Amino acid sequence: MPAKLSVLASVPFSLALLAGSLVPLQAASNAALGRALGHPLWAALTSLIVSLVVLSATILVLRVAQPNVAGALQSAWWLWIGGVCGAVYVAMATFLPARLGVANFILFVMVGQVVAALLIDHFGLLGLTAKPVNLPRVAGVLIIVCGLVVTQWGAGRTPISAQPNHNAAPAEAIK
Template sequence: MPAAILTALLAGAMLPLQALFNACPGRLLGSPLWAACVSGAVTTVALLVFGLIVTKGLPRTAGATELPWWAWAVGPCGVVALAGMTAAAPRLGVAAMIAMVVTGQVLFSLLLDRFGLFGLTASPLTPQRVLPAYLFLTGAILIR
């Protein structure tokens, strides 16, 4: 199995753990937003340490001012994803929450592809591409 597939599977396995682990500080701190804040802070420190070890240096900054405006929206996207999963996991259960998250990813990805947003090449919505999205949605509903 190629390393990229194993890496993606491992990353996917971490999402339910992250949501489950965030539920505990969410209860203690009184809000999934505060739990997501703590998670983001710990993630930032872990990424800094890991990045320094793996790359043996600081990141390049040349060209950062040339990034398109939407490249900086990654932070708010992460806030919505992290806080949303933190809030949803205790209410839906981890399996149903992950099924809904993956379904949301597939549906929104189809829209991004369809309209060629943010530099993507536009791809039409065909039955071959829409049917799996429908099956994801059906599966998520059945898991719930």
């Protein structure tokens, strides 16, 4: 197998694909949970609490060493924005899929992720090694943007005002 193809069969690549495949599942389940709980923000909070429980249990099972909180507190301020970013994403993923559809939501998320990642790489932000933008990388982003445009064009989008309000009270509860 050529060296470039062997990378595709690597464990990190497989785990990244698995992680990516869970994102639409997370969005769809959080959207449904938001409807069941009565508001998308309750679903976001519930999702993050479940994440806290799962990660806490994983840390205990794997016997992960105590964190170096003092070292982290003395580090750059931006080390702490991951939690804020996660909370914003989870909150958006609880109500936007019901309005956009899961596929549309994920396509917009992908475009945002790839553009932001390209900028982070180019400027070497957040302590990463700079990987300058070049024509093939820009072409890759443009292909993803084209995919988004084609998908939107082919979706025959229903205006949001004509879509059902999934957070509205059931008709029986209004009577």
